Amino acid sequence: MSKREAEVLALLGAHLSNAEIAAHLHLSVRTVENHVSSLLRKCGVADRRELGKLAGQGSAEPDGIAALPAPLTTFIGRTAERERLLEALRAARLVTLVGPGGVGKTRLAAEAAGSAQGSFPSGGAFVDLVPVSEAYVAQAVAAALGVTERPDQHLHEAIAERLGDGRALLILDNCEHVIDTVARFAEQTLSRCPGTRILATSRERLGVPGERTLALLPFPPASATAAPVPLTTHAELLFLDRATAADPGFTADPATLRLLCARLDGMPLAIELAAARVAALGADGLLAALDDRLRLLAGGRGADERHRSLRAVIGWSHELLDGEERALFRRLAVFAGPFDLDAVVAVSPGVARSAAADVLGRLTDKSLVTVHRRSGADRWRLLETVRAYAAERLDTAGEAEAVRELHLEWAAGMAANLETALDGRAAGSWRDDFDAVADNLRAALARAPDVPGDVPHRLARALGHLMYARRFLMEALGHYETAARRAPTPLEAVADLRAASDCTYAIGDAGQQPFGMLLEAAGRAREAGDSDLTAITLASAVSIACRHHAGFEEEIPHARKLELLAEARAAGDTADPVVAAHLAAAAAWIANEDGSATDATPAATDGDGEWADPAPVAAAVEAARASGDPVLVSAALDTAAFAALGAGRRRHARRVAGERLSLLESLPRHAPDACPEIVDIFRMALYSSLGVGDLPAALDVARQAMDDDLVGGSYLAAAQMITPLVLAGRFDEALTLEAAVWEGWQRVGRPFGAQLSAPVGALSLAHGLRGDDDASRLWRSRALNPPDRQRYGQFMAFADVRLALHHGRFDNAAELVETALIGRSSSATAPYREAVAAELAVAAALPGAADRLTATSIGENKWAAACLARARGRLYEDEGQLHTAVVVWERIDARFERACTLLLLPTRADEGMRELAELGCMPPKT
Numbered sequence: 057m058s059k060r061e062a063e064v065l066a067l068l069g070a071h072l073s074n075a076e077i078a079a080h081l082h083l084s085v086r087t088v089e090n091h092v093s094s095l096l097r098k099c100g101v102a103d104r105r106e107l108g109k110l111a112g113q114g115s116a117e118p119d120g121i122a123a124l125p126a127p128l129t130t131f132i133g134r135t136a137e138r139e140r141l142l143e144a145l146r147a148a149r150l151v152t153l154v155g156p157g158g159v160g161k162t163r164l165a166a167e168a169a170g171s172a173q174g175s176f177p178s179g180g181a182f183v184d185l186v187p188v189s190e191a192y193v194a195q196a197v198a199a200a201l202g203v204t205e206r207p208d209q210h211l212h213e214a215i216a217e218r219l220g221d222g223r224a225l226l227i228l229d230n231c232e233h234v235i236d237t238v239a240r241f242a243e244q245t246l247s248r249c250p251g252t253r254i255l256a257t258s259r260e261r262l263g264v265p266g267e268r269t270l271a272l273l274p275f276p277p278a279s280a281t282a283a284p285v286p287l288t289t290h291a292e293l294l295f296l297d298r299a300t301a302a303d304p305g306f307t308a309d310p311a312t313l314r315l316l317c318a319r320l321d322g323m324p325l326a327i328e329l330a331a332a333r334v335a336a337l338g339a340d341g342l343l344a345a346l347d348d349r350l351r352l353l354a355g356g357r358g359a360d361e362r363h364r365s366l367r368a369v370i371g372w373s374h375e376l377l378d379g380e381e382r383a384l385f386r387r388l389a390v391f392a393g394p395f396d397l398d399a400v401v402a403v404s405p406g407v408a409r410s411a412a413a414d415v416l417g418r419l420t421d422k423s424l425v426t427v428h429r430r431s432g433a434d435r436w437r438l439l440e441t442v443r444a445y446a447a448e449r450l451d452t453a454g455e456a457e458a459v460r461e462l463h464l465e466w467a468a469g470m471a472a473n474l475e476t477a478l479d480g481r482a483a484g485s486w487r488d489d490f491d492a493v494a495d496n497l498r499a500a501l502a503r504a505p506d507v508p509g510d511v512p513h514r515l516a517r518a519l520g521h522l523m524y525a526r527r528f529l530m531e532a533l534g535h536y537e538t539a540a541r542r543a544p545t546p547l548e549a550v551a552d553l554r555a556a557s558d559c560t561y562a563i564g565d566a567g568q569q570p571f572g573m574l575l576e577a578a579g580r581a582r583e584a585g586d587s588d589l590t591a592i593t594l595a596s597a598v599s600i601a602c603r604h605h606a607g608f609e610e611e612i613p614h615a616r617k618l619e620l621l622a623e624a625r626a627a628g629d630t631a632d633p634v635v636a637a638h639l640a641a642a643a644a645w646i647a648n649e650d651g652s653a654t655d656a657t658p659a660a661t662d663g664d665g666e667w668a669d670p671a672p673v674a675a676a677v678e679a680a681r682a683s684g685d686p687v688l689v690s691a692a693l694d695t696a697a698f699a700a701l702g703a704g705r706r707r708h709a710r711r712v713a714g715e716r717l718s719l720l721e722s723l724p725r726h727a728p729d730a731c732p733e734i735v736d737i738f739r740m741a742l743y744s745s746l747g748v749g750d751l752p753a754a755l756d757v758a759r760q761a762m763d764d765d766l767v768g769g770s771y772l773a774a775a776q777m778i779t780p781l782v783l784a785g786r787f788d789e790a791l792t793l794e795a796a797v798w799e800g801w802q803r804v805g806r807p808f809g810a811q812l813s814a815p816v817g818a819l820s821l822a823h824g825l826r827g828d829d830d831a832s833r834l835w836r837s838r839a840l841n842p843p844d845r846q847r848y849g850q851f852m853a854f855a856d857v858r859l860a861l862h863h864g865r866f867d868n869a870a871e872l873v874e875t876a877l878i879g880r881s882s883s884a885t886a887p888y889r890e891a892v893a894a895e896l897a898v899a900a901a902l903p904g905a906a907d908r909l910t911a912t913s914i915g916e917n918k919w920a921a922a923c924l925a926r927a928r929g930r931l932y933e934d935e936g937q938l939h940t941a942v943v944v945w946e947r948i949d950a951r952f953e954r955a956c957t958l959l960l961l962p963t964r965a966d967e968g969m970r971e972l973a974e975l976g977c978m979p980p981k982t
Contacts, residue, residue, distance in 0.1 A: 567607015
C-alpha cells in the first residue's frame with residue numbers, strides 16, 4: 057500500500073466522501089476514486105464501509121488463511137506433489153485433490169495453502185468438513201471466515217460478500233460425504249467471486265465445470281525408484297521420522313524397513329499408526345505382527361487394495377489395546393468433531409477424570425487419537441477413517457444407543473453452558489468456544505429421534521438461541537421450529553414458536569410467516585390452559601397483521617383482526633402488566649388502520665390532520681412503560697410514530713423514533729425476542745429523519761444500521777444509505793453502493809419492495825443529474841418494474857420532476873407535476889414530491905404555480921421548505937428567499953441543491969458552478 061493510499065484509507069475511516077478527501081489531500085475526485093478502487097482490490101473487501109472498518113482497526117492487511125492447521129510433525133516426501141498442486145492453483149480456480157482415505161490429502165492441502173498464502177491477499181479459510189452434514193456446509197465455511205447472516209442476506213450471500221472480488225483461497229477438506237452440496241457451493245461461490253480459488257480434497261471429483269483434478273497416490277515401493285537399493289524411499293523416511301519420535305533409540309536394517317513399508321502399501325496413515333508401535337515391538341516384531349494381520353484380511357487386491365493395509369493396521373492396533381483403552385476408543389466414535397476431556401468423561405460413566413485423561417493420552421501415543429489445537433486449548437479428535445472403525449466397534453459391542461444418549465445429554469449440557477456464557481464473555485472468545493463444539497451439537501441433535509422428548513427439545517431450543525447469537529439466522533429459525541416439534545408439552549412449544557416468529561424478522565421475512573406461527577402458538581397456549589399466554593400471543597398476531605401488512609400475500613381482513621383482539625381480551629387478565637401492554641398495543645394498531653373507519657370504529661384522523669381519538673395510542677405507550685419491558689415500550693412507541701405520521705406531525709414522529717433509538721442499548725442482542733424491534737427501530741429512524749428533511753441525521757442512522765451486527769452488512773442496509781446520500785448531493789458515495797445493491801437484489805431474487813423503491817429511484821436521479829441518461833433510464837425502469845407502480849414509483853416521480861427542473865425539460869411539466877402529487881400525503885416522500893413539483897410549476901410558468909407554494913405537507917420538512925423558498929425566489933425574483941434557501945441547504949448539508957440555488961444569485965453564480973463541477977454534475981438549464 058502506498059503512502060497516498062494509506063492517507064485515503066484513513067480518511068475513509070473518518071466517513072469522508074470522495075469529494076471531501078479530494079479537498080483534504082488537494083487531489084481531483086477522479087484520482088481519489090482510483091485510489092479507492094485500488095484499495096478495494098488490494099484489501100479484498102466489497103465496499104467503502106469495509107475499508108472504513110479496516111481503517112478503524114488500524115490495518116488493511118488480511119489475516120491470511122483462517123483456521124489453517126498448524127503442523128505438529130515434519131512434512132516428508134510430498135515436495136513434488138506440493139509444487140504440482142501449487143501450479144494447478146495458479147492455472148485453475150477449482151482444484152480437487154483426489155485420493156483414498158489415509159493417503160495424506162489433508163496434510164498436503166494444508167502445506168500447499170501455507171506456501172501459497174502470499175498469493176492470496178484477501179486471505180481465505182481452511183474448512184474441515186469431516187464433522188459437517190449436508191445441511192451445514194455453508195455454516196462451516198462461514199464459521200471459518202468469521203461471517204454471519206444479516207436480514208435479507210442469506211449465508212451464501214454473506215460469504216460471497218466477504219470474499220468479494222479479491223484473491224482469496226478456500227480449502228474444503230474431506231468433501232466426499234457432502235460432495236453434492238460442496239459442488240453446488242463451489243459453483244455458486246466461483247461465479248460470484250471472480251478472484252477466489254477453491255482447493256478441495258475428496259475421494260472423488262466434484263464434477264463442477266472447470267474443475268482440475270490431481271490424484272494423490274500412496275508412496276511408491278522401493279522397486280519403483282530409479283536409484284539403486286541404498287536410496288531411502290519417502291515411505292521409509294516417514295516411517296523413520298515417526299518411529300524415532302516414538303522411540304528415539306529406534307533402529308532397523310534397510311531390508312526390514314523396506315519390507316515394512318511394502319506391507320503397509322506406502323499409505324502414510326498406516327505408516328504413522330504402525331510406527332507408533334515400534335517402542336513396544338521393535339521392527340522385527342512389528343513386521344511379524346503385520347504379516348499375521350494381513351493374512352487374516354487376504355483375498356484379492358482389487359479396488360480396496362489401498363484400504364486393505366490401512367484397515368489391517370487400525371484393526372491390529374485396536375487388538376493391541378487393553379480393555380479400558382478399547383472401551384474408551386469405541387466411545388469416542390460418537391464425537392463428530394474435536395472434543396475435550398470433559399466431553400470424554402461425559403460419555404464414560406464410572407470413569408474418573410484422571411483415568412480418562414490417562415487412557416486418552418495412551419490412545420494419543422498410539423496415534424489412534426490426534427491432538428487438535430484451537431484457540432489456545434487442546435482438544436482431541438479421531439481421523440475419519442479411524443472414527444469409522446471405532447463406530448463399527450461401538451455397534452458390535454452393543455453400546456451405540458447408550459453412548460449416543462450420553463452424547464446427547466452432554467450436548468444439551470454444553471449448549472446450556474454456552475447460553476449462560478453469552479452475556480459474560482467477550483464475543484470473540486464465546487464464538488470460538490461455540491464454533492469448536494457446534495458440529496458435535498448438531499450431530500447429537502440429528503441422531504436423536506424426531507419425536508417429543510425433554511433432552512432433544514432442550515438441545516434444539518438452545519441451538520436456536522446459540523445460532524441466533526452466532527448470527528446463523530436461517531439455521532436458528534430451523535432449530536426453533538425443530539424445538540416446537542419436539543416440545544414435551546404444549547407450553548414449551550409456545551415459547552419455541554414465538555422465538556421462531558421473532559427470528560423471521562432477522563431474515564427479512566416479516567408478515568405472513570410469523571403471523572401463522574403466532575396463531576399456532578396461541579392454539580398451543582390454549583391447549584395448555586394458559587389464558588394469559590393465549591392473550592399475549594393473539595394480541596401479538598394482531599399487531600403483526602396491522603403493523604407489517606406489506607408482508608402478507610393477502611392482507612388480513614379488518615374484521616378478522618377485531619375478532620382476534622376480542623378473543624385475546626376475553627382470555628387474558630388485564631391486571632397483568634405484560635398482558636395489558638400487548639392488548640393495548642394491538643388496540644392502538646387497529647385504531648391506526650386506514651381501514652378502521654367502519655360503523656363501529658371511528659376514523660383515526662379527521663379533516664384537519666389532528667387525531668380524532670389519540671387515546672388508544674396513549675394507552676398503549678402508558679401500558680408498555682408500566683410493564684418495564686423495553687421491547688414492549690419500543691413496539692408501543694411505534695404506534696405513536698405511525699399516528700403522528702398519519703396526522704402529518706413529522707417532527708413528533710421523529711422525536712418518537714429518537715426515543716426508540718435510545719432504547720437500542722437496553723434491548724437484548726442474543727435472543728430473538730428483541731429482533732423485530734431492532735430491525736424496525738433503524739428503519740423507522742431513517743424514515744422519520746427523511747420525513748423532516750434532516751439529511752445528516754438520516755445518514756447517521758443509516759451508518760449505525762450498516763455497523764450493527766444484526767441488521768448491517770446486507771444489500772438492504774447499503775441501499776438505505778443511498779437515498780440520503782443522493783439528497784445530500786454525495787453522488788460519489790451513493791454510486792459506489794449501486795453494484796452491491798443490484799447484485800444483492802439479484803442474488804435474493806425477490807421483487808423490489810418498499811424499502812428499495814426510494815434507493816432505486818435515487819440512483820436514477822444521481823445518474824441523470826450527472827448527465828448519464830442511459831444509466832438513469834436503466835434504474836428508472838428497475839424502480840417501476842413492480843406491478844404496483846403507484847406505490848413503488850413515488851420517489852421515482854420526485855426524481856422525474858427534479859430531473860426535468862434541472863435540465864429545463866418543460867414539455868410535459870404539467871403531467872409530471874400531477875403525477876408527483878399522487879400518493880399519500882403522510883408518506884416520507886410527499887414533502888419532496890410536492891415541493892419540487894411546485895418549483896417545476898414555477899420554472900415552467902404553469903397556470904396556478906403560485907398557489908402550489910402553500911402546500912400543507914411541506915412545513916415540517918427542511919429540504920422541502922428550502923425548495924419552496926427557492927421556488928418563491930424564482931417566482932418573485934426575491935434574493936432574500938434564495939438566501940434563506942441557501943442557509944437551509946447548508947444546515948442539512950444538501951450540497952447539490954445549495955449549488956443550484958447559488959446559480960440563481962448573480963453574485964454567487966460562479967461559486968455554484970464550481971461546486972456543481974466538483975460534484976460531477978451537469979449545469980442546470982433554466
